[in-house]
Amino acid sequence: MTDASTSPAADLPTRYAPAEVEGELYQRWVDAGYFEVDAASDKPAYCIVIPPPNVTGSLHLGHAFEHTLIDALVRRRRMQGYEALWLPGMDHAGIATQNVVERELAKEGVSRHDLGREAFVAKVWEWKAESGGKILGQMKRLGDGVAWQRERFTMDEGLSRAVLTMFKKLYDDELIYRAERIINWCPRCHTALSDIEVEHQEDPGELVSIRYGDGDASIVVATTRAETMLGDTAVAVHPEDERYKHLIGTTVELPLTGRQIPIVGDEHVDPAFGTGAVKTTPAHDPNDFAIGQRHNLPSITIMDETGAITAHGPFLGMDRFEARPAVVAALRAEGRIVAEKRPYLHSVGHCSRCKTVVEPRLSLQWFVNVTPLAKAAGDAVREGRVAIHPKELEPRWFAWVDNMHDWCISRQLWWGHRIPVWYGPDGQVRCVGPDEAPPGEGWIQDEDVLDTWFSSGLWPFSTLGWPERTPELAKFYPNSVLYTGYDILFFWVARMMMFGLYAMKDDAPGGDIPFATIGLHGMVRDQLGKKMSKSFGNAVDPLDWMDTYGSDALRFTLARGANPGTDAPIGEDWVAGSRNFCNKLWNATRFALMNGATVAAHVPPREQLSPADRWMLSRLHATVAEVDALYEDYEFAKATEKLYHLVWDEFCDWYLELAKAPLARGGAEAEATRAVLGHTLDVLLKLLHPVIPFVTEQLWTTLTGNTSIVVAPWPEARADYADADAEGQIEAVQDLVTEIRRFRSDQGVAPSKKVAARITCDGSVPGLAEHADQVRALTRLTPDENGFATGATLQVKGAVVELDLSGAIDVAAEKARLEKDLAVARKEIEAADAKLANTDFVAKAPEQVVAKIHARKAGGEADVARITAQLASLHG
Secondary structure (H helix, E strand, O other): OOOOOOOHHHHOOOOOOHHHHHHHHHHHHHHHOOOOOOOOOOOOEEEEEOOOOEOOOOOOHHHHHHHHHHHHHHHHHHHOOOEEEEEOEEEOOHHHHHHHHHHHHHHOOOOHHHHOHHHHHHHHHHHHHHOOOHHHHHHHHHOOOOOHHHOEEOOOHHHHHHHHHHHHHHHHOOOEEEEEEEEEEEOOOOEEEOHHHEEEEEEEEEEEEEEEOOHHHOEEEEEOOHHHHHHOOEEEEOOOOOOOHHHOOOEEEOOOOOOEEEEEEOOOOOOOOOOOEEEEOOOOOHHHHHHHHHHOOOOOOOEOOOOEEOOOOOOOOOEHHHHHHHHHHHHHHOOOEEEEEEEEEEEEEEEOOOOOEOEEEEEEEEEEOOHHHHHHHHHHHHOOOOEEEOHHHHHHHHHHHOOOOOEEOEEOOOOOOEOOEEEOOOOOEEEOOOOOOOOOOOOEEOOOEEOHHHHHOOHHHHOOOOOOOOHHHHHHOOEEEEEEEHHHHHHHHHHHHHHHHHHOOOOOOOOOOOEEEEEEEOOEEEOOOOEOOOOOOOOOOHHHHHHHHOHHHHHHHHHHOOOOOOOEEEOHHHHHHHHHHHHHHHHHHHHHHHOOOOOOOOOOOHHHOOHHHHHHHHHHHHHHHHHHHHHHOOOHHHHHHHHHHHHHHHHHHHHHHHHHHHHHHOHHHHHHHHHHHHHHHHHHHHHHOOOOHHHHHHHHHHHHOOOOHHHOOOOOOOHHHOOHHHHHHHHHHHHHHHHHHHHHHHOOOOOOOOEEEEEEEOOOOOOHHHHHHHHHHHHOEEEOOOOOOOEEEEEEOOEEEEEEOOOOOOHHHHHHHHHHHHHHHHHHHHHHHHHHHOHHHHHHOOHHHHHHHHHHHHHHHHHHHHHHHHHHHEEO
């Protein structure tokens, strides 16, 4: 045994205190430049770009989950010798950021319009410098190993140049156009929204049936938005609907307006839905707009940008939700209401930013023609050039890209990339690229900015220097993998795929795809599987858990829940359990160091090792191979679970206990065990480092005396350490020890009580007899060669164990107790049999009730078998 005062263990406190070391360790890594990369290196490249968090954001559990997994991937590749780049950055988050700054101005009684565009944008930049990017510091708390010197922002100079280049390229290729279309409009944010920025939910409303016209020429339509009837320009029916065939081509008076509108036949109308007649408001409904296009109907806008009614008459100036009941009341007064249904649950779109009900609205906007781009994105996956993992999520990808609508890219905001199109005094239109001068006097630039997803769609290559052909672009594009949540598969991933495949055909030596693999994880939920939300009262600030339990504990918990493509539950008890795991690892390392464990260049040869040493090496290297394969398949949960059980169950609970005897005996046997202890810890800490970087750094540097585990080589599985013979021997020891411990517990023998016992091995398990002393030490049995009258016999595979229970238990009292328990178990079986024999009961009772009775019978039978065996083992 090594003197504890001079061993490296003296450098480790008796308990691990994450808060005292994490910040210092992280800064040491950054200062050493471990996370930075060299584009000129001849190492193989590995690159992941961070899903850029909003500049307004702070770290939530979803970020912590995703960042933990990405960090694990990158840290492992770095240890494997790759030039591993995890590129950080933030998104300018157009709507969200503008809203934040406008709220700040409102506190001072100032609006953005009071300031003017230029001054307002300057204010936003001021806000970013002072308050934005809080999440970056929180990422450091989590341990994100990102290349901070390469941090990007979607509105920095280089990325802005990339945005202008992409817009100009698409415009010149006639893939960007301006047109009046129905778009999603947010009356609160005063901007257009793309389809994926709209969240649909079931809201209570009313379904009102309205009669247009009178007598045989009348027709009934139903709507949940009665106010929009003020903008109706037709009623549509199916051309083969016998109820309305005679009305097609006629007109009907639109109530409250006095206007005559046509009744048109359109094959897209479902005659089985509702009355089979559809009120058609081309300026306020996408389906109605399509009908209007097919029948050359006028489009009448009856609502302004705030959602106020603009149609002349008594409703002028009313808010849409104020106008809705007023219109219904006016129709009722005219006898036009045929039926009303309320509450009526129906799907309603809400702005994903401010939750305001979205209004479909005819508006002049800029669009991307996605047809060829989306096809390329679908084909890249179909052809196997890009893999989606897990593969089961491929259908969701195809369902989106194969049915994508043209993308509305203009936003009525001031914060963002302003659309680089200028309008001349005589109606001229010119798109200006990044190296072109704006037109002269009399030309006006388009007021709108681009959708935030336009700039973040360029992220895999704009962050590497595109449109310039930089060394970074040549080295790290295509990115190796994109790892992100399935919930932004359509928001972000599809955009990156479309733009990468379109823009990088000629600019990327490694190919046009933006990444080779799309890895998708699920959402973080609470431990009951519920979505986390402030309104549910189950939202958690990850920083609180990091403060209480340490960053490693949070990371390990998140990784243990990360099965590909599925949601990950998490609870505080689980984080506390992961803290206990880190403490277990800490204490095991201290034990090893106090006993002289060393990391030698070579482990002693097999013939110098004990069966326990050989077993540990065999299990260790089998796990290295398994964990490697799981990492390659993004099976974080399975990988961490294997490591958890290897550390806690096999290394700590078994090997350290088995090692105590040879360490105490000293000599060559002890030296061999010290070498195996050191080697095992060296490998374990490296395997764990990608997930729990802080505690492994502290322990590994103390164990080895080396600078940092961050750049240590990743362990390779050693097939020559596989040892079926040693594994068989130690498994037999484990089985024997487990059975003895269970038997002692069943017999009520106190764990601390030493019991005399005789262990007789029958030779059927090779090597078991050699471990008799270790078995006694692990089960608190002492040798007894004189025989005993009061005792019990336990038979297990390969051995018979006779225990002297005199003084340990009252055998007569124990027999009486067991007999009583046996009677109760038999009575339980009889009661279950009686119910199951009643055919009427079985036929009429709910299935789950019958199943419970079967389970009770099975439990009773198991109790009878167990108690009978216990009684048979007692003698005296």
